[in-house]
Amino acid sequence: xxxxxxxxxxxxxxxxxxxxxxxYTVTSLLFFLIGGVLALSMRAQxxxxxxxxxxxxxxxxxxxxxxxxxILWVLSPLAIGLANYFIPLQLGARDxxxxxxxxxxxxxxxxxxxxxxxxxxxxxxxxxxWTLYNPQTACSDPLCAxxxxxxxxxxxxxxxxxxxxxxxxxxxxMFKMRAPGLKFSHFSMFxxxxxxxxxxxxxxxxxxxxAAFMMLYAFPSFLxxxxxxxxxxxxxxxxxxxxxxxxxxxxxxxxxxVFWFFGHPEVYIVLFPAIGVIGEILPTFTRRxxxxxxxxxWSMIAAAVLSFIVWGHHMFITGVSPxxxxxxxxxxxxxxxxxxxxxxxxxxxxxxxxxxxxxxxLFAIGAVALFxxxxxxxxxxxxxxxxxxxxxxxxxxxxxxxxxxxxxxxxLMGGLYYWFPKMTGRMYNERIAKLHFALSFIGFxxxxxxxxxxxxxxxxxxSYTINTGWLPLNQMATIGGFIFGLAQLLLFANLGxxxxxxxxxxxxxxxxxxxxxxxxxxxxxxxxxxxPRVASDGTVDFGSGHRGSLATGxxxxxxAHPSHLSRWPIIMALGAFLFLLGLxxxxxxxxxxxxxxxxxxxxxxxxxxxxxxxxVPEGEKTADWPFAGIPRARLGVWVFLAxxxxxxxxxxxxxxxxxxxxxxxxxxxxxxxxxxxxxxxFILLASSLTAVLALACARQGSKSGLVASLVGTFxxxxxxxxxxxxxxxxxxxxxxxxxxxFPLPATTYxxxxxxxxxxxFAGLLMIGYLxxxxxxxxxFGHGEETIHHFGLYWHFVxxxxxxxxxxxxxx
Amino acid sequence: MREKGLSVRVYIIxxxxxxxxxxxxxxxxxxxxxxxxxxxxxxxGLAVAKAALVVLFFQELKDExxxxxxxxxxxxxxxxxxxxxxxxxLHPFHT
Numbered sequence: 001x002x003x004x005x006x007x008x009x010x011x012x013x014x015x016x017x018x019x020x021x022x023x024y025t026v027t028s029l030l031f032f033l034i035g036g037v038l039a040l041s042m043r044a045q046x047x048x049x050x051x052x053x054x055x056x057x058x059x060x061x062x063x064x065x066x067x068x069x070x071i072l073w074v075l076s077p078l079a080i081g082l083a084n085y086f087i088p089l090q091l092g093a094r095d096x097x098x099x100x101x102x103x104x105x106x107x108x109x110x111x112x113x114x115x116x117x118x119x120x121x122x123x124x125x126x127x128x129x130w131t132l133y134n135p136q137t138a139c140s141d142p143l144c145a146x147x148x149x150x151x152x153x154x155x156x157x158x159x160x161x162x163x164x165x166x167x168x169x170x171x172x173x174m175f176k177m178r179a180p181g182l183k184f185s186h187f188s189m190f191x192x193x194x195x196x197x198x199x200x201x202x203x204x205x206x207x208x209x210x211a212a213f214m215m216l217y218a219f220p221s222f223l224x225x226x227x228x229x230x231x232x233x234x235x236x237x238x239x240x241x242x243x244x245x246x247x248x249x250x251x252x253x254x255x256x257x258v259f260w261f262f263g264h265p266e267v268y269i270v271l272f273p274a275i276g277v278i279g280e281i282l283p284t285f286t287r288r289x290x291x292x293x294x295x296x297x298w299s300m301i302a303a304a305v306l307s308f309i310v311w312g313h314h315m316f317i318t319g320v321s322p323x324x325x326x327x328x329x330x331x332x333x334x335x336x337x338x339x340x341x342x343x344x345x346x347x348x349x350x351x352x353x354x355x356x357x358x359x360x361x362l363f364a365i366g367a368v369a370l371f372x373x374x375x376x377x378x379x380x381x382x383x384x385x386x387x388x389x390x391x392x393x394x395x396x397x398x399x400x401x402x403x404x405x406x407x408x409x410x411x412l413m414g415g416l417y418y419w420f421p422k423m424t425g426r427m428y429n430e431r432i433a434k435l436h437f438a439l440s441f442i443g444f445x446x447x448x449x450x451x452x453x454x455x456x457x458x459x460x461x462x463s464y465t466i467n468t469g470w471l472p473l474n475q476m477a478t479i480g481g482f483i484f485g486l487a488q489l490l491l492f493a494n495l496g497x498x499x500x501x502x503x504x505x506x507x508x509x510x511x512x513x514x515x516x517x518x519x520x521x522x523x524x525x526x527x528x529x530x531x532p533r534v535a536s537d538g539t540v541d542f543g544s545g546h547r548g549s550l551a552t553g554x555x556x557x558x559x560a561h562p563s564h565l566s567r568w569p570i571i572m573a574l575g576a577f578l579f580l581l582g583l584x585x586x587x588x589x590x591x592x593x594x595x596x597x598x599x600x601x602x603x604x605x606x607x608x609x610x611x612x613x614x615x616v617p618e619g620e621k622t623a624d625w626p627f628a629g630i631p632r633a634r635l636g637v638w639v640f641l642a643x644x645x646x647x648x649x650x651x652x653x654x655x656x657x658x659x660x661x662x663x664x665x666x667x668x669x670x671x672x673x674x675x676x677x678x679x680x681x682f683i684l685l686a687s688s689l690t691a692v693l694a695l696a697c698a699r700q701g702s703k704s705g706l707v708a709s710l711v712g713t714f715x716x717x718x719x720x721x722x723x724x725x726x727x728x729x730x731x732x733x734x735x736x737x738x739x740x741x742f743p744l745p746a747t748t749y750x751x752x753x754x755x756x757x758x759x760x761f762a763g764l765l766m767i768g769y770l771x772x773x774x775x776x777x778x779x780f781g782h783g784e785e786t787i788h789h790f791g792l793y794w795h796f797v798x799x800x801x802x803x804x805x806x807x808x809x810x811x
Numbered sequence: 812m813r814e815k816g817l818s819v820r821v822y823i824i825x826x827x828x829x830x831x832x833x834x835x836x837x838x839x840x841x842x843x844x845x846x847x848x849x850x851x852x853x854x855x856g857l858a859v860a861k862a863a864l865v866v867l868f869f870q871e872l873k874d875e876x877x878x879x880x881x882x883x884x885x886x887x888x889x890x891x892x893x894x895x896x897x898x899x900x901l902h903p904f905h906t
Binding site: 321327688 | 862870
């Protein structure tokens with residue numbers, strides 16, 4: 001960390017993974033405070049059976065905001081903060097693969113969170129519950145009043161964008177930037193856990209890849225759902241995917257499927273980093289390897305795969321097919337098995353060990369204990385019969401808090417204490433940390449254990465009658481809540497004070513075995529002077545003829561290094577924030593006072609980002625199995641496209657879902673003219689040819705050919721959009737209103753082709769950037785990769801249209 | 812001048828096939844006496860085939876390491892699984 005007169009500029013512009021990690025960590029703790037205050041307000045309300053402290057409407061807003069903030073802006077980002085800081089260190093890398101993209105991820109996350117909190121001040125926060133269930137989110141009036149939920153939808157879009165970029169970054173880093181000789185079998189538990197987690201939020205490769213891609217694969221589904229919700233609420237008079245009354249409960253089921261397909265993997269996205277942290281702490285403080293570490297890693301991979309086929313257990317009482325409920329019962333019980341292996345491994349690691357009872361290991365042991373309770377009670381909910389009784393009650397609230405807070409938050413707090421000396425060079429106060437743990441553990445159980453007995457009390461109610469008998473248990477829970485909440489102040493006080501006054505930590509205060517303990521505390525900007533090399537016997541070559549185990553010292557990386565500062569990530573994120581705010585904050589939209597500045601700032605940031613000569617050190621030998629031969633950036637584009645497959649797949653699936661269940665649908669060629677679709681198909685296919693010819697020309701060193709091909713692609717893309725705009729206009733202005741008479745066909749058509757059109761427009765912007773540089777003679781030699789990256793994107797957009805054409809025009 | 816990737820001739824052949832298949836799609840829907848299920852299945856199959864041509868030849872996936880294909884195939888499998896189960900859930904509404 002650098003503190004100087006330029007500190008503000010430094011923190012706003014830094015792209016160094018450690019700085020971004022600190023920003024993520026601090027910001028997530030601030031959101032933790034906000035979410036905690038909301039939770040304590042709710043607990044104070046529930047200690048009294050009648051509304052008093054919080055009106056019901058405010059209570060609903062608080063419960064929704066608490067859930068959204070804690071799950072999406074606290075748990076995952078706290079883990080991402082630690083991952084940002086320590087994954088490159090543990091891999092023996094200097095930074096993440098794309099440092100500026102990493103900073104952009106953070107700023108999108110921050111602005112998204114700001115937008116979410118802002119909803120309280122623009123017509124009231126969302127009050128639907130964090131699941132945003134339909135029809136609670138449906139518009140009740142033609143202008144869709146209640147800007148809070150609209151703005152919240154925009155904020156969630158920013159968050160998903162942040163997570164998608166982050167997922168791509170972590171995946172490429174882990175696959176392309178490992179220290180030479182560092183195999184996946186050498187990974188400590190945290191990188192393994194983050195690899196699995198990144199895949200959930202986005203998805204993975206071969207066996208290991210499957211795990212790392214969870215984030216990559218899950219969040220695009222949520223994004224597709226948000227697009228539907230966004231359109232419904234922003235253009236309620238015209239677009240009604242989820243609000244349509246024409247198709248019974250189909251919209252509700254559609255939202256449930258899309259949401260929980262993301263939502264259940266999200267539980268593991270949150271949990272895996274916590275398991276990874278525990279897997280780091282236990283070996284260090286027991287002085288023995290994690291018992292069955294290989295099986296723990298395989299179990300996480302198995303859980304990652306299974307997590308994508310368990311979402312239906314959240315829908316047992318929605319009236320879906322009994323066959324599907326039976327299927328989901330089996331998979332849900334099945335997903336508990338890998339976690340059994342993981343838990344047994346941790347218990348066995350502790351068994352008869354000489355444990356150094358420091359705060360990190362106390363938090364880790366506490367998290368394991370609470371995870372066992374949360375896990376066992378989760379198995380109850382896999383049973384259809386029990387789920388019918390328990391769904392929507394405080395039993396469920398207790399269960400998932402034991403998982404999310406008991407296992408998740410406590411483990412991550414253990415990680416904070418564990419790595420605080422490395423991040424700051426200072427030790428925290430051990431006695432206060434232990435007191436923090438004791439009060440947290442006691443407060444947590446007093447808070448949540450009584451809820452297991454509130455079997456009949458529904459969630460999300462602000463009041464109840466005294467004769468229900470729920471009062472004593474609620475009062476006990478409230479007492480526990482305040483103990484737990486106030487205990488967290490010890491964390492802030494301890495870490496805040498130790499930051500300045502803690503005793504110097506030295507490079508390796510815990511005698512840890514992983515790479516990060518081998519460099520100074522805090523590590524220098526470049527982490528290592530020389531990238532270490534791992535030999536097959538596990539020993540490490542630190543360069544300069546120095547050789548030792550992982551626990552011995554590395555030469556640090558102080559000295560000459562490229563600048564880590566770039567102002568463009570924060571400017572781009574600000575532009576995106578203003579743009580989405582402009583689209584959502586007014587009824588009816590848009591608000592041009594925000595929209596226009598958003599576009600201007602966004603384009604300015606994008607242009608600056610593209611033109612900036614930002615040095616990303618490359619060329620040092622790294623372990624890159626199984627992607628040897630693919631440049632870092634190209635792998636990033638491919639991984640990003642994998643998330644796009646999920647995104648468009650879900651959008652097309654939503655169309656098919658609605659269409660196959662709609663009572664009527666216009667005949668072929670009656671509403672959407674085949675000639676329009678066919679013309680645009682030929683145009684886009686031709687543009688793919690010119691795009692690939694541009695690559696061929698770049699490879700052959702033909703400047704004129706390259707420029708001509710790019711200009712041709714630009715012209716064809718523009719023609720495609722022009723034709724599409726004409727078709728849109730023709731449909732919208734037809735004497736028989738498409739919106740009034742064919743609401744579902746109109747909605748599906750405008751949203752799906754609209755999102756595709758936005759992708760085409762983005763491609764045109766890229767070509768607009770490429771052509772001037774091509775005229776200057778760039779993109780030959782290594783520069784051809786840039787043309788290749790553009791082509792990968794453009795051809796993907798073409799592929800999407802290849803499916804849209806028959807689905808909308810021929811079937 | 813380096814020789815990398817496919818030749819321009821291959822690109823043009825692939826483009827011609829894509830155009831031909833698209834023309835075939837347009838002809839297919841005008842053929843009389845074809846069952847709707849057959850037409851729908853064939854059109855989706857042709858779209859998959861066209862997409863495969865673009866991925867393999869224009870995006871040059873066939874020349875990339877095999878694990879990269881797995882990353883993309885897994886995404887397709889996940890979407891397919893989501894859609895399949897989603898439709899399975901709705902089974903009772905049709906009976």
